[in-house]
Amino acid sequence: MDRVKASTLTGAEIVVRCLQAEGVEYVFGYPGGAVLFIYDELFKQDKVKHVLVRHEQGAAHAADGYSRASHKIGVCLVTSGPGVTNAVTGIATAYMDSIPMVIISGQVPTHAIGLDAFQEVDAVGVTRPCVKHNFLVKNVADLASTIKKAFHIAATGRPGPVLVDIPKDVTTHSCEFQYPESVAMRSYNPVRKGHAGQIKKAMQLLLEAQRPMVYTGGGVVLSNAAPQLRELVKLLGFPCTNTLMGLGAYPATDKQFLGMPGMHGTYEANMSMQHCDVLLAIGARFDDRVIGNPAHFAQNPRKIIHIDIDPSSISKRVKVDVPIVGNIADVLDDLLKLLRDAKPQDIGQWWKQIDEWRAKDCLRYDRNSKIIKPQFVLEKLYEVTQGEAFVTSDVGQHQMWAAQFYKFDQPRRWINSGGLGTMGFGLPAAMGVQLANPGSTVACVTGESSIQMCLQELSTCKQYRLPIKIINLNNKYMGMVRQWQQFFHGNRYSESYMDALPDFVKLAEGYGHSGRLVDKPADVEPALREAFARKSELVFLDFITDQKENVYPMIPGGKGITEMILYEDL
Amino acid sequence: MTRHIISVLVENEAGALSRIAGLFSARGYNIESLTVAPTEDASMSRMTVVTSGSEDVVEQITKQLNKLIEVVKVVDLSEAEHIERELMLIKVRAGQKEREDMKRMADIFRGRIIDVSDNTYTIELTGDGRKLDAFIQALDPGSIMETVRTGTSGIGRGNRVLRV
Numbered sequence: 231m232d233r234v235k236a237s238t239l240t241g242a243e244i245v246v247r248c249l250q251a252e253g254v255e256y257v258f259g260y261p262g263g264a265v266l267f268i269y270d271e272l273f274k275q276d277k278v279k280h281v282l283v284r285h286e287q288g289a290a291h292a293a294d295g296y297s298r299a300s301h302k303i304g305v306c307l308v309t310s311g312p313g314v315t316n317a318v319t320g321i322a323t324a325y326m327d328s329i330p331m332v333i334i335s336g337q338v339p340t341h342a343i344g345l346d347a348f349q350e351v352d353a354v355g356v357t358r359p360c361v362k363h364n365f366l367v368k369n370v371a372d373l374a375s376t377i378k379k380a381f382h383i384a385a386t387g388r389p390g391p392v393l394v395d396i397p398k399d400v401t402t403h404s405c406e407f408q409y410p411e412s413v414a415m416r417s418y419n420p421v422r423k424g425h426a427g428q429i430k431k432a433m434q435l436l437l438e439a440q441r442p443m444v445y446t447g448g449g450v451v452l453s454n455a456a457p458q459l460r461e462l463v464k465l466l467g468f469p470c471t472n473t474l475m476g477l478g479a480y481p482a483t484d485k486q487f488l489g490m491p492g493m494h495g496t497y498e499a500n501m502s503m504q505h506c507d508v509l510l511a512i513g514a515r516f517d518d519r520v521i522g523n524p525a526h527f528a529q530n531p532r533k534i535i536h537i538d539i540d541p542s543s544i545s546k547r548v549k550v551d552v553p554i555v556g557n558i559a560d561v562l563d564d565l566l567k568l569l570r571d572a573k574p575q576d577i578g579q580w581w582k583q584i585d586e587w588r589a590k591d592c593l594r595y596d597r598n599s600k601i602i603k604p605q606f607v608l609e610k611l612y613e614v615t616q617g618e619a620f621v622t623s624d625v626g627q628h629q630m631w632a633a634q635f636y637k638f639d640q641p642r643r644w645i646n647s648g649g650l651g652t653m654g655f656g657l658p659a660a661m662g663v664q665l666a667n668p669g670s671t672v673a674c675v676t677g678e679s680s681i682q683m684c685l686q687e688l689s690t691c692k693q694y695r696l697p698i699k700i701i702n703l704n705n706k707y708m709g710m711v712r713q714w715q716q717f718f719h720g721n722r723y724s725e726s727y728m729d730a731l732p733d734f735v736k737l738a739e740g741y742g743h744s745g746r747l748v749d750k751p752a753d754v755e756p757a758l759r760e761a762f763a764r765k766s767e768l769v770f771l772d773f774i775t776d777q778k779e780n781v782y783p784m785i786p787g788g789k790g791i792t793e794m795i796l797y798e799d800l
Numbered sequence: 801m802t803r804h805i806i807s808v809l810v811e812n813e814a815g816a817l818s819r820i821a822g823l824f825s826a827r828g829y830n831i832e833s834l835t836v837a838p839t840e841d842a843s844m845s846r847m848t849v850v851t852s853g854s855e856d857v858v859e860q861i862t863k864q865l866n867k868l869i870e871v872v873k874v875v876d877l878s879e880a881e882h883i884e885r886e887l888m889l890i891k892v893r894a895g896q897k898e899r900e901d902m903k904r905m906a907d908i909f910r911g912r913i914i915d916v917s918d919n920t921y922t923i924e925l926t927g928d929g930r931k932l933d934a935f936i937q938a939l940d941p942g943s944i945m946e947t948v949r950t951g952t953s954g955i956g957r958g959n960r961v962l963r964v
Binding site: 354355358359362363366383415416417418540541542545546 | 810811814815818819822826856859860863864866867869870871872964
């Protein structure tokens with residue numbers, strides 16, 4: 231980084247200079263009273279580009295999507311009060327999935343704080359439970375060092391969103407500006423290297439394993455450790471599963487890949503998780519949506535090795551035998567050094583068992599249906615985009631089908647809200663993904679309910695000419711809610727039916743895009759081909775799909791990982 | 801469920817206390833008492849949290865505390881020999897007929913009378929929580945007018961030191 235010469239600047243100038251010094255390409259935001267001086271400074275320069283969203287939730291999701299698809303820090307800028315409260319859902323979404331983000335929020339002037347001023351909200355208090363850290367900057371002299379810390383904290387250790395709240399008067403005050411080159415904090419020193427002794431223990435367990443299983447999560451993606459993971463899994467010849475957050479870390483088309491585990495995971499992945507004798511967990515957190523009931527999971531004896539940057543993720547839900555705290559890429563490098571000359575057990579018997587489980591073909595569905603099956607749309611999407619699209623999704627059935635049927639061979643291609651499960655994430659996230667990867671194919675897989683939660687961003691897509699392809703799986707139901715009501719609430723579809731849906735084609739046209747309604751299976755592929763051929767346009771494809779289709783397999787809430795409901799059971 | 805005394809060194813910054821208190825409420829951990837004041841190094845505060853939980857929960861508490869950006873160090877004092885103290889100020893009725901007894905009771909517990917009026921004593925009492933409880937038990941409930949307790953502070957015995 232260039233050393234910035236000391237000069238006297240206003241707080242607003244300092245904010246923009248800090249963003250420039252951090253190499254920020256895009257800021258996603260929405261102006262308002264408390265941030266007007268910052269917006270004035272943004273106006274006067276063109277290094278940092280601003281993307282004007284239509285709602286602050288969209289700004290946070292777009293910054294988040296940008297970060298997920300680029301491994302850079304997402305930045306958003308919002309005003310005080312409703313500006314920051316609107317962004318909270320997006321901040322919480324990033325927090326749950328450990329996405330590095332810096333949120334700059336305006337605040338009422340320091341002399342007005344605490345007096346219930348117009349558009350005042352305690353931003354630090356409101357966001358505290360859903361940020362990695364946050365700051366209120368009361369003195370302009372602390373501004374540059376605080377922003378530096380915010381970027382440092384967001385990206386290091388277990389990443390996460392950091393909010394910097396800046397009162398309006400601080401943006402007008404002046405001081406000497408020098409952007410710090412480095413950060414030293416005695417209270418924050420994340421580890422990188424794993425403990426050598428523990429890594430050795432892990433190696434021994436892996437080499438003794440008769441029925442090994444590699445289970446990896448979002449941490450592998452965040453740590454950019456996919457190359458190491460691939461080498462490790464190939465070297466050992468072990469089966470591998472990626473969680474919803476970890477898809478793409480190991481190529482889905484490889485034969486050692488068992489699919490996703492968990493509530494809607496594959497039969498073979500879930501059975502292998504339960505029956506393995508050594509489980510290598512990497513950057514995954516034994517989430518309730520992955521292992522189901524922890525007591526049921528603990529019934530089968532197995533040794534667990536857990537590699538994670540965050541000690542509090544280890545032994546939180548499941549007791550771990552060999553914990554290794556460290557940056558995954560570094561730990562895997564060290565582990566690989568020990569394993570390159572070693573010889574694992576012959577696990578032919580174990581593979582035979584796994585292949586029997588695989589033969590269940592747990593993702594099958596009715597291919598002769600006269601109504602469009604959502605799974606079919608996703609299979610065709612995969613074919614038409616040749617598996618190379620960036621796919622964002624909203625939350626619900628369509629998200630699970632996308633995770634099951636789109637085979638991700640690369641990390642950072644599958645962008646979804648895993649932890650918080652935020653409906654409305656898909657479209658604004660796709661904007662960030664497209665800006666981070668201009669010229670690449672970006673598809674937003676969504677449903678008629680989710681898409682309406684951040685629909686206003688169609689306008690942003692028009693303004694910035696973002697040629698996203700919206701794959702709307704329209705079954706007129708909040709599908710996942712309906713599925714739970716069918717299975718567990720006696721078919722009482724309480725408030726999960728959406729009457730009075732808009733005409734999505736006209737709606738897309740109203741925003742200046744084009745749209746097409748597809749209601750016959752035979753039209754699915756041609757419609758996709760036509761849409762993706764239109765490289766410079768946003769196309770909204772409204773697929774009218776089977777209203778009663780369910781996601782299988784399914785582990786009912788509170789049940790064990792092997793207690794799956796399968797397609798064939800019904 | 802066992803009782804633990806956790807000592808935390810934390811940067812003396814605005815909001816650090818609410819971050820720690822917020823962590824306990826958000827994750828459903830118990831707080832029996834929480835004390836905080838700056839150390840000899842004014843840039844740092846020391847906090848003592850008395851909590852209870854299973855071993856797993858207490859392990860999570862220390863890990864989650866360590867994860868907070870402003871937290872410099874965390875020690876579970878109850879893992880080894882330590883001393884704990886709490887200060888109580890208690891205002892009791894001390895009219896002509898109770899005065900003698902009350903003075904004697906304070907002496908037995910090594911309390912000090914730090915304020916006197918015609919019909920009250922204010923007694924200062926230091927000890928671990930059980931001693932303060934015992935003093936309250938020993939008094940006639942009707943004679944207690946007001947109590948205020950600081951919550952527990954703790955320190956390791958011998959060479960066991962918590963500092964940066």
